[in-house]
Amino acid sequence: MASYSYIALLRKDRRSHYGVEFPDFPGCVTAGRTLDKARASAEEALTLHLAGLVEDGEEVPAPSALEAVLAGEDLGGAVPFLVSVRPPEARAVRVNVTFKPEVLAELDAAAERAGTTRSGLLEAAVLERVRAKPEKVRSRALRKAARR
Secondary structure (H helix, E strand, C coil): CCCEEEEEEEECCCCCCEEEECCCCCCCEEEECCHHHHHHHHHHHHHHHHHHHHHCCCCCCCCCCHHHHHHHCCCCCCEEEEEEECCCCCCCCCCCCCCCHHHHHHHHHHHHHHCCCHHHHHHHHHHHHHHCCHHHHHHHHHHHHHHC
16 A cells, blocks of 8 residues: 655754644644654654544545645744655445355455455455456456356
């Protein structure tokens, strides 16, 4: 799964820890005593913020370009840096499907061999199939129909 890189702004004055804020997410702020702790806290804060957006059913915005942040932000001594996080996964939805017992047994055996769950294997297979080129899917379906 690809990751997103959002711009964070690092600020520090003599009497404080390193503070981090995200122009794309007003109110998402964190801090750290050292640069390393501020970076780790920024990654954690952003991950939690994005997960909250997904949980609330809100759209996760695409990251702003550095040029846009620099043009619209009075940096006031802040140093921009990138924070990369994996996008949160949408909540799974339960569906009801029916299989012949021998197909289900074969599915479960394949999932076990692959080190995944029945649902995980089905999801991967469906995505592979629906993302295939239409002519490839059609030719497979035609070959299968011809065998019947």
